Amino acid sequence: MTRPLPPLAMILLLWAAGLGAAGQFAKISVAFPALQLTYPEAGAALGFAVSLLSFIGMVLGLVAGMIVARLGYRRLLLTGLVLGALMSALQASLPAFPLLLASRLIEGLSHLIIVVAAPTFIAELATDRLRPFAMTLWSTFFGLAYALAAWGGLPLIAAYGPGALFALHAAYMALMAGVLWRTLPHLDRVKDTPLSVKEMLRQHLQIYRDPHLNAAALGWLCYTLTFVALLTVLPLVLGPDAPSWLLGVLPLTSIAVSMTLVVALLKLMPAIRVVMLGFGLSAAAVCLILAQPGAIWPVVTLFATLALVQAGSFAAIPQLNTTPRDRALANGAVAQMGNLGNLAGTPILLAMLTTFGATGGLAVTLVCYLLGLGLHLRAAAARAQRPRRTAI
Template structure:
């Protein structure tokens, strides 16, 4: 007598290759490898190229910081207008991050990365001819569109390229692209801007970005960008990525302004020169890279997301040390801890994303949510801190930082509990 299960199998017939592909794409386990025969090693050279694309985009993001006075003098910009030019790229991300995630999903991650880099390069070249504020602001807005495409495509590509055991490490390294790019722009921009003028410096970055677009087009595997996407994620599928994005927004809101306003604090409160304050701030900002790399090492050793999230509690005493009116050494120590925690928690967010996705091919839209949230926090944080410090003094920032960082840690602890649950069985 034939059993019911066997009879059903006979009626349905043996699954063909198309059914096998569909079953792999529909596998809800976020950490399951989607390739039929995964490589024994992750393609680290290819991942490095993707990372370099993000770094070059971040260099373009910060290219006006070091030549800002020259730009303002030649174009007759006010300090407020210069601020808009510098922050316009982030402002675009705060508005279009999620829609851009769906756009990347539609056209593919590899093509979107190349298109984003090319857009940054062309808009950067156009800004060389700017003669007024409106032209420069429009060019920076177009750059912002390219920047969003790059910052969504790169982590989605890294997630797809890296082997399962390497994903946490690869994504935590990816999270360092902003401090590395901004640090490079700060260090090189002063000398290059003096030698070439601000237009020459901007043109140099445009050429470098275009070269990176060509390298990405030639070296990235077409399969990584053209892989068929599954169903579009609905609101329910984005619930946990939304919690993760909230943690990222809060982290950016209360940590990035610390570094942005540090030169002003050192000059006003401790009498440092502008040059010394800028150099010290560059060193402090690069500590975020160490924090991001530490996440990859700890995840590889098996430390859970929830345990790593607890390190965010260090932000509260660090803020007290920074703004309590002690010595300049104490202030720099507090700022250094907060900068390192910014890199640490940001890397943890990117590394935790695949653990809360319903499907790996939701990574593009998930990264869009995170990009928009991070841009929103980065955009709102500095003016909020400036308003509070201007009206109530720097010590008033301590409770603001405490509330934001504790809320971010709480959200990451929820993510840690979610990530610790057993994975659903494959169908």
């Protein structure tokens, strides 16, 4: 029997579930050096322990949006949390490497379900007045999870090994599943035609042609191609003199700007305009980095401006899509494009850095932000020319 809480309390709990989903990425990134010692035979293949999570989201992101809308948001969100807890518990035993990879593949399904269902729930539970804040809060889950994993996870790994961090994550996911099982209300399921391969392909085409459903996702691709990649390659761009605290401060800068400036901007203009402003300012910040090589303040400025893209993109989904089904589909598209960006971004930036140096890497970053702005301008023009469809 559920015991519904006030909307703000439920939103905070769903955001906390999102921290667990982001932790599915962060725990491996933080534990990676320790895992190299645990699995010396894996070699470069250990990278698949990270990328398999993105691969599932890239392939099945939009399918997840369709399935969640049909089978029930509450049921699948709880399933995703329980599945995530089980996979982390298995990983805590530090199993044989093939089994570790298999667990990450299954964990990718857990992650995908959570990041589709939770923001759809948040958008439905929030009042019109609360929704901009709620979606901005949701947008911080990834950066905050990485910061928490670094601060708390590294000492834990140093003391007890990577299995201890995985066990802690398993306990957290199980706790969130239990709390939400008691408190999470039901959302109506969508009664629709059964899914088939032909139907899924048709809906992929329809969704990526619909400027209401695809706008946030296409912009999100341009954002995710650079965000994690920049955090990875910035030491190569800035050189050995870059301060050690910088990589911890940058995602927190985005979070701070999201919860202050972006919340204020969303009261003054539509979320899509906030995203376009963010892409334009981010492109300008990259130009500043190019103009002042080695300087720290343009880099901090870049991550501050990226906060407008980060928070505005999630806030735009409920503004552009009015039904739970459409919001689930839009969140599925965001998950799909985001995982594609995370999967491809770092290899692309590293290749450009290796071939053309820091200027080449930053040039690709600049192109991504200009492309994001252009895609949003084109989608806005398309929305102005066609009315919103209520069904696909």
